[in-house]
Structure formats: C-alpha cells, structure tokens
Amino acid sequence: MQTNFTDEQLKQPGTARANEILRACVHCGFCTATCPTYQVLGDELDSPRGRIYLIKDMIENDRVPDARTVTHIDRCLSCLACMTTCPSGVHYMHLVDHARAYIEERYERPWQDRALRWVLARIIPYPTRFRLALLGAKIARPLARYLPDPRLRAMIEMAPRVIPPVSRNDDPQSFAPVAPRRKRVALMTGCAQKALNTDINDATIRLLTRLGCEVVVAEGAGCCGALTHHMGKADEAHGSAERNIRAWTSEMEGEGLDAIVINTSGCGTTVKDYGHMFRTGPLAEKAARVSALAKDISEVLMTLDLPEGAPKDLKVAYHAACSLQHGQKIKTFPKDLLKRAGFQVVEPADSHLCCGSAGTYNLLQPEISGKLKARKVRTLVAKSPDIIAAGNIGCMMQIGSGTAVPVVHTVELLDWATGGPKPAALA
Numbered sequence: 276m277q278t279n280f281t282d283e284q285l286k287q288p289g290t291a292r293a294n295e296i297l298r299a300c301v302h303c304g305f306c307t308a309t310c311p312t313y314q315v316l317g318d319e320l321d322s323p324r325g326r327i328y329l330i331k332d333m334i335e336n337d338r339v340p341d342a343r344t345v346t347h348i349d350r351c352l353s354c355l356a357c358m359t360t361c362p363s364g365v366h367y368m369h370l371v372d373h374a375r376a377y378i379e380e381r382y383e384r385p386w387q388d389r390a391l392r393w394v395l396a397r398i399i400p401y402p403t404r405f406r407l408a409l410l411g412a413k414i415a416r417p418l419a420r421y422l423p424d425p426r427l428r429a430m431i432e433m434a435p436r437v438i439p440p441v442s443r444n445d446d447p448q449s450f451a452p453v454a455p456r457r458k459r460v461a462l463m464t465g466c467a468q469k470a471l472n473t474d475i476n477d478a479t480i481r482l483l484t485r486l487g488c489e490v491v492v493a494e495g496a497g498c499c500g501a502l503t504h505h506m507g508k509a510d511e512a513h514g515s516a517e518r519n520i521r522a523w524t525s526e527m528e529g530e531g532l533d534a535i536v537i538n539t540s541g542c543g544t545t546v547k548d549y550g551h552m553f554r555t556g557p558l559a560e561k562a563a564r565v566s567a568l569a570k571d572i573s574e575v576l577m578t579l580d581l582p583e584g585a586p587k588d589l590k591v592a593y594h595a596a597c598s599l600q601h602g603q604k605i606k607t608f609p610k611d612l613l614k615r616a617g618f619q620v621v622e623p624a625d626s627h628l629c630c631g632s633a634g635t636y637n638l639l640q641p642e643i644s645g646k647l648k649a650r651k652v653r654t655l656v657a658k659s660p661d662i663i664a665a666g667n668i669g670c671m672m673q674i675g676s677g678t679a680v681p682v683v684h685t686v687e688l689l690d691w692a693t694g695g696p697k698p699a700a701l702a
Contacts, residue, residue, distance in 0.1 A: 276297050276298055276299075276300040276301070276302065276327070276331065277298075278294050278297050278298055278331065278335060279335060280294050280335055284334075284335075284337065288554070288555045289373045289376065289377075290334060290373075292369055292370075292373065293330070293334055293369075293370055293373050293374075296365055296366050296367070296369060296370045297327065297330075297331050297370070299363050299364060299365045299366075300324075300327055300363060300365045301363050302324065303362065303363070304322075304324055305360050305361060305362060306322060306323040306324055306356075306357035306360050306361055306365075306367075307319075307322040307323070307324060308360065309356040309357060309359070309360045309627055309628070310322045310323055310356060310357055311352060311354060311356070311628050311629045311631070311647055312350050312351065312352060312643060313325075314628070315643055315646050315647065316350070316643070318347075320347045321347055321350050323351075323357035323361075323365075323367055325347065326347055326348055326351060326371065326374075327365075327367070327370065329344045329347055329348065330348070330370060330371070330373075330374040332344075333374065333377065334373075334374070334377055339381050339382065340377070340378045340381055340382040344378075345378055345382055345384075348371065348374055348375065348378065349639070349640070350640060350643060351371055352597070352629050352631070352633040352636055352647075353368065353371060353372075353505055353633060353634075353636075354597035354601060354628075354629040354633060355367065355368055355544075355597060355598075355601035355602050356597065356601050356627055356628065356629070358601055359600070359601045359604075359627065368548075368602070369551065372504065372505070372507075375505065375506065375507035376507045376509045377507075378507055379506065379507030379508055379509070380507075387424070391426060391427075391638075391639070392506055392639075395502070395506070395635050395638065395639075396502065396503050396506060396508055396511060399466065399467050399502055399635070400466045400467075400497070400498035400500075400502055400503065400515065401466065401498075402445075402466055402467070402469040402470045405466070405467060405470040406438060406441075406470045409434045409435070409438050409470060409471075410434075410438060412430060412431045412432075412433065412434035413434045413436075413438070415431050416431055416432070416434065418431075419431040419432055425641045425642065426638055426639060426641055428641070429637060429638050429641035429644075430638050432676070433637070433638065433672065433676075435471060435672070438470070439471075439472060439473045439474070440473070441469075441473070442469070442473035442476065442477055444473075444476055444477050444480055444492075445464045445469050445473070445476055445492065446492065447492050447493060447494040447495075447496075448491075448492055449489060449490070449491045449492075450480050450483075450484050450489065450490040450491075451484065451489060452483075452484050452486075452487045452488055452489050453484050453485050453487075454484075454485065454486060454487040455487055456487055456488070456489055457486070457487035457488060457579065458487065458488045458489070458533040458534065458575075458579075459488070459489045459491065459530060459531060459532055459533055460483065460488050460489070460490055460491065460532060460533055460534045460535070460536045460575065461490075461491045461492070461493050461496070461523055461526055461532050461534075461535045461536065462476065462479060462480065462483075462490050462491070462492055462536050462538075463496060463499065463519070463535060463536065463537045463538075463539075463542060463546070464476050464492055464496070465498070465499070465538075465539050465542055465668075466497060466498035466499075466502075467502075467668060467669075468538075468539055468668045471668055471672060472668055472671070472684070474684075474687060474698065474699055475538055475539075475668065475684045475686060475687065476538070478684070478686050478687045478689075478690035478691075478695060478698075479536070479538050479572060479686050479690075481690050481695050482576070482686060482689055482690040482693060482695065483536065483575070483579075485693060485694065485695075486576070486579040486580070486581070486693075487579065488575075488579070490536075491526055491532070493522040493523055493525070493526050494522060494525075495518055495519075495521060495522035495525075496518065496519050496522040496523060497515065497518060497519065498515045499515065499516065499519065499537075499542040499545045499546050500512035500513065500514070500515035500516040500519075500545060501541055501542055501544075501545040501634060502634055502635060503515065504545060504552075505634050505635070506635070512552075513552065513553070516545075516546075516549055516552060516553070516562075517553075517558060519546070519549075519565070520549060520553070520558055520561050520562050520565050521561075523535055523565050523568070524561045524564065524565065527564065527568070532568060533568075534568055534569075534570045534574075534575050535565065535568045535569045535570065536570060536571075536572055536575050537569060537570065537571055537572065538571075538572040538666070538684065538686055539666075539667055539668050539669075540571060540596045540598040540599035540602070540603065540605075540666045540667040541596070541598040541602075541634060541667050541669060543569060543570075543571045543598065543599070543602075543603055544598040544599075544602030544603055546565065546566065546569040547566050547569045547603060548566065549562040549563075549565050549566045549569075550562050550563035550565075550566035550567070551566075571599060571603060571605055571608075571666070572666070572685075572686055573599075573605060573608035573609045573612060573666065573685065574605065574608060576608075576612055576686075576689065577608050577611070577612070581612055581615055581616065581689065581693065582693055583615055583616075583617070584615065584616040584617030584618075584692045584693070585617050586617050586619075587616075587617040587618055587619070587692070589618055589619065589661045589662060590618075590619045590621060590658070590659065590660045590661050590662070591613055591618045591619065591620050591621070591660060591661070591662045591663070591664050591688065592621050592622070592623060592655045592658045592660035592662070592663045592664070592680075593609060593610050593613065593620050593621070593622055593663075593664050593665075593685075594623070594626075594630065594651070594655060594663060594664065594665040594670055594674060595609075595622070595626050595627070596665055596666050596667035596669075596670045597629050597630075597633070598667060599666050599667065600626075600627065601627075609664070609666055609685045610622075612685070612689055613664065613685065613688060613689070616688065616689050616692035616693070617692060618688060618692070621658045621660060622658075623651070623654035623655045623657065623658055624654045624657070625650075625654060626654075628647070628650070628651070629647055629651075630647060630648055630651040630670050630673050630674055631643065631644035631645065631646070631647030631648045631651065631673060632644070632648075632667075632669035632670050632672065632673035633669070634669060637669075637673055644673075648673055648674070648676070648677050649677065651673075651674060651677075652674060652677040652678050655674065655678070655680070656678055656680060660680055661680075661681075662680065662681050662682075662683060662688070662701065663675075663678070663680050663681070663682045663683070664682075664683055664684070664685045664688055665682065665684065665685065666684065666685050666686075668684075671683070671684065681698075681700040681701050682700065683698045683700050683701065687700075
C-alpha cells in the first residue's frame with residue numbers, strides 16, 4: 276500500500292510503525308475470509324482490509340476521527356486471525372493498537388460511552404473492586420431485563436453464579452518444588468482471573484511444583500495492562516506494564532528466573548509485546564528481557580516431561596483462544612499435553628474463529644459478541660464433549676454462559692491427571 280506521511284509525522288514512533296505496516300499490505304483480501312466481524316456483518320469496513328483503509332486515511336491526514344471510523348475500529352475484536360492468514364506479514368495488531376490510542380486522544384465519545392469505559396478501566400484490572408462489582412451485579416441480576424442499554428445488561432449477566440473466595444496463593448510468596456528443582460519461574464496471577472476463578476492459579480502452582488519448579492508470585496506484579504491497552508488508554512496500560520516489568524526484573528536480578536509463566540493467553544500476548552511497547556523509552560532493555568522470558572503455561576509444560584496418563588473415558592473439546600493461536604502462534608501444545616495426560620481431544624469446526632469474548636468486547640459490543648458466542652458454542656457442543664477446555668479465562672466465561680457442558684482451564688485437567696484434585700466445575 277502506498278503511503279504519503281510527511282517527515283514530521285514519521286518522527287513519531289507510532290506513526291513510523293504504522294507506516295511500515297501499511298506499506299506491507301497488498302490489498303489481497305485474504306484476511307476477510309477469517310475475520311469474525313466480517314463474517315457476521317458482511318461489511319468491508321468491518322474487515323481488516325477495510326479498517327486498514329480507514330486507519331490510513333485517519334492518521335495520514337492527521338484528522339480528528341469521525342464517528343463512522345470509530346464505530347468500525349471499535350467493532351474489531353483484536354482476535355488477530357487476520358495476522359495468521361495474511362501472506363504479506365501485515366502486523367495488524369500494532370496498527371489497530373496505534374489507531375485506538377489515536378482515537379482515545381482525539382475523539383470525544385458520547386458521555387455514556389466515556390462513562391462505561393472509565394468504569395471498566397477502574398474496576399476490572401483491580402481484583403478487590405471487581406469482586407465488589409460482581410457481587411453488585413449478582414444482586415442486580417433480576418433487574419437486568421429492565422435496563423435500556425444492552426451493554427449494562429451484558430455487564431450484569433457476566434457475573435458468575437458463585438464468586439469464589441480469595442485465594443491466598445495469589446499473594447506475593449514463593450512455592451518450593453515438590454520434586455528436585457528444575458526451574459525457578461514467576462507466575463503472573465493476573466487481575467480479573469483472581470476474582471472470577473481462583474482454581475486456575477491454584478492448579479498451576481500445584482502442577483508446576485509437582486514437576487520440579489519453584490514458583491514465585493512477585494511483589495508488585497498485577498494486571499498486564501491489556502484491558503486498558505485495547506481501549507486506547509496508553510498511559511494507564513503502560514503504567515500497569517511498568518509495574519510488572521519492575522517486579523519481574525527484580526526477581527531476575529535477584530535469585531533469577533527461567534520463565535515468566537502466564538496462564539491467561541490474552542495477558543500472554545500483551546506481556547510478550549512489552550518489548551515493542553517500551554522500545555523507545557528508558558525501560559526498553561528491561562521490557563525486552565521480560566518479553567523474552569514470558570511463556571504460556573503450555574510452553575513451559577512442554578519442557579517438563581509431563582507424565583503420560585492412562586487413557587481416560589473423557590472427551591475434551593479444546594477451544595483455541597485467539598490470543599494463543601493467533602497472538603502467540605501456539606496451536607498444538609495444549610492439545611498435545613491433554614492427549615499425553617490420557618484425554619481424548621477433539622476440535623470444533625472453524626476453530627480459528629473467535630468466541631466473542633475478546634477482553635471487554637462482550638461488554639462493549641454485546642450483540643456481535645452474542646452471535647459469535649452462539650456459533651462457537653454450537654460447534655463445540657456438536658462434538659458431544661464431556662468437557663470443554665480453554666487457556667483463557669475470558670473464553671471460559673463466554674463459552675460457559677452458553678452451555679451446560681463444564682468448561683475448565685487446560686491446566687486444571689493436567690493437574691487432575693497428575694495427582695491434583697478434580698476440577699470443581701466437574702463436580
């Protein structure tokens with residue numbers, strides 16, 4: 276794609292990166308075949324190619340975003356299926372992230388939108404606040420049908436029936452390995468996951484220590500910044516990321532780390548991009564070190580000789596989270612591990628398509644999200660599974676709200692298969 280940015284514009288790192296990405300696009304349209312919103316809406320401007328045109332026009336002309344452009348960019352899930360499909364290697368993630376920051380800086384949204392986004396940014400990344408909000412949503416659930424805004428209804432309906440008690444395993448501390456020590460790893464405990472499902476981190480700690488890892492929950496680490504990053508709130512996102520970088524760097528420079536383990540794939544995609552996010556600042560070197568050490572839990576487990584399990588009479592439908600298969604390019608490890616543990620693993624049709632969760636997307640775009648959820652649940656249930664497994668809490672909540680089939684994290688099944696307790700969702 277031809278671009279015409281001025282030399283002055285290209286002095287801005289974000290614009291310079293956007294220029295590189297735009298010039299890689301050859302308008303082929305392969306991305307439209309795997310874009311969930313294009314499949315649902317059938318509008319070229321709701322495809323990656325269409326959004327690329329809109330973004331180019333907006334930033335190249337240095338213009339104030341209009342409502343039409345913002346609408347189509349807001350509808351993007353950031354599922355990154357287009358990056359898997361693209362034959363030209365267009366790094367759409369960096370482009371749309373830059374566009375969102377540009378919009379946040381220059382576009383004045385209607386007050387209702389601003390208020391909703393402010394609330395989400397001030398609640399979800401903070402586990403205590405989020406727990407209180409979930410409790411409030413549970414109380415308000417009988418009134419949800421009377422709310423005029425579907426986004427508010429979606430927020431209330433998102434609350435789980437049971438809010439788990441706080442797990443003290445999420446506090447800063449170190450867990451000694453049960454087997455001879457092979458690795459020392461930091462576990463990212465996250466933010467929303469600590470309020471929605473504490474079993475995932477607990478299972479991760481049990482499994483890693485059983486396989487010879489010392490597991491450290493670093494003092495000062497918290498939200499990865501993905502939620503605010505994808506809303507274009509760059510300063511807030513970088514603040515969260517900086518706290519993590521400093522916390523993990525302290526561990527690296529202390530007793531050392533072999534990996535930073537992340538069991539929420541949406542967070543993993545963001546942490547692995549810290550090197551890019553901080554590439555022009557004073558934290559560039561530390562951020563790059565953190566990104567290099569960041570690993571999805573499945574990547575680490577593949578190096579730890581997970582014991583082979585006896586065949587189990589359980590069919591597991593594996594849901595591939597977009598942030599794992601497209602964002603991190605990890606496609607086979609979770610399935611390989613489940614098979615090694617003795618489970619029968621099946622995959623749904625169109626496994627490359629998003630379930631519609633996508634961070635806060637199911638709250639901000641509930642209608643599109645609902646259609647994607649219905650399709651994903653339909654394809655999963657068509658496999659007649661006993662269990663649905665996924666590697667991302669957002670996907671688990673989204674899919675679980677549409678089916679009676681138990682939905683668990685992959686690591687919960689692997690923990691169970693190697694001596695841990697049966698996942699609570701299967702009780």
